[in-house]
Amino acid sequence: PDAAAIPTADLEVGGFVPMSTVDWPDQLVAVVFVQGCPWRCHYCHNPALQPRGDHHPQVWQRVLQTLQVRRGLLDGVVFSGGEPTLDRALIPDIQQVRDMGFRVGLHTAGLYPDRLAECLPLVDWVALDIKTEFEDYKAVTAVPRSGDPVRTSLSLVLNSGKPCEFRTTWHPDLISDAALLRLARHLKALGARQWVLQPYRPTPATQAGLGSVIRTPPDELVAQLRRVGPAVW
Numbered sequence: 001p002d003a004a005a006i007p008t009a010d011l012e013v014g015g016f017v018p019m020s021t022v023d024w025p026d027q028l029v030a031v032v033f034v035q036g037c038p039w040r041c042h043y044c045h046n047p048a049l050q051p052r053g054d055h056h057p058q059v060w061q062r063v064l065q066t067l068q069v070r071r072g073l074l075d076g077v078v079f080s081g082g083e084p085t086l087d088r089a090l091i092p093d094i095q096q097v098r099d100m101g102f103r104v105g106l107h108t109a110g111l112y113p114d115r116l117a118e119c120l121p122l123v124d125w126v127a128l129d130i131k132t133e134f135e136d137y138k139a140v141t142a143v144p145r146s147g148d149p150v151r152t153s154l155s156l157v158l159n160s161g162k163p164c165e166f167r168t169t170w171h172p173d174l175i176s177d178a179a180l181l182r183l184a185r186h187l188k189a190l191g192a193r194q195w196v197l198q199p200y201r202p203t204p205a206t207q208a209g210l211g212s213v214i215r216t217p218p219d220e221l222v223a224q225l226r227r228v229g230p231a232v233w
Contacts, residue, residue: 010060011089012036014049014082018066019074024105024125025165027075032063034084039109039141041131043171043200049082060093067100076103076124085112085119094122110153111146117156126164127196128157132175133183140174158191165194166230170217177221184229195230197222 014035017023023031036052037044044050067077077097084090085108094104106119109129120126131140134147157164166187170180187195199216226232 010057011087011093012052012056013059013063014053016059016063016066018070020078023078023080023107024076024127027103027105027125028073029076029078029105030063030067030070030074031078031080032084034079034081034087034090036086037081037083037109037111038086039083039111039143039146041141042174043140043169045201046082052086060089064096064100067097067102071101074102076105078105078107080107083109083111085115088115090115091118091122094119098122108153110150110157113149113152113156116153120156120160120162123162126157126160126162128153128164128166130154130166130168130183130187132168133179133186136175136179154190165196166192167196167198169198169200171200177224180221181224181228184225184232188229192230195225195232197225197232 011032012035013032015031015033017031017033020029020031023029033046033049035049037050040050067074079090079094084106097104103124104122105125105127106123107127107129108116109131110116128150130150131137132147134151137147137150138144154166168175168180168183175183184195197217222232
């Protein structure tokens with residue numbers, strides 16, 4: 001997908017959480033959910049954020065007003081999604097938030113490495129989704145060759161020296177134990193240190209295809225991953 005095709009404007013905000021303790025480890029933050037993602041991951045827990053909709057710039061202005069009154073109360077602001085690097089307004093709006101005195105975190109799936117490279121000097125922490133082995137991304141995202149830009153984004157994040165974590169959603173129907181173990185070895189070899197293995201959490205939109213029970217990786221698998229890969233939690 002061509003991120004450059006997205007018109008310049010204030011961020012298209014799909015959601016806003018004024019206070020969170022779980023979106024950036026050990027930080028009290030607000031979270032801005034940017035609308036839009038071209039992937040259709042089978043286990044997506046925010047499918048309402050996938051389509052780009054009618055743009056309402058006043059929503060971003062209301063976010064800024066809320067942040068203004070929370071200066072000194074929050075440690076930072078996390079930009080999440082959807083896919084935040086899809087939006088051309090991300091970089092100037094990150095700068096706006098920094099100018100207000102907030103630290104900035106970024107959640108991304110690595111779809112747009114060129115924009116990610118522009119963002120990295122402005123952010124203090126990055127969480128990058130690594131969905132599976134790069135060659136098998138289509139099985140998760142339903143988009144051919146979608147692992148190619150993520151490979152580049154992974155290198156960008158690791159080479160940036162920014163504090164970061166990598167995240168993989170465990171779903172045995174979409175990524176096998178053997179693939180997870182290969183991914184763990186690969187991440188460790190590249191220098192990754194923090195890897196979050198997330199359980200699949202069903203939504204009404206995903207239950208029909210993948211089941212309705214929250215799936216947690218078995219302890220034996222987690223122990224294996226810890227032996228061969230980065231720190232898993």
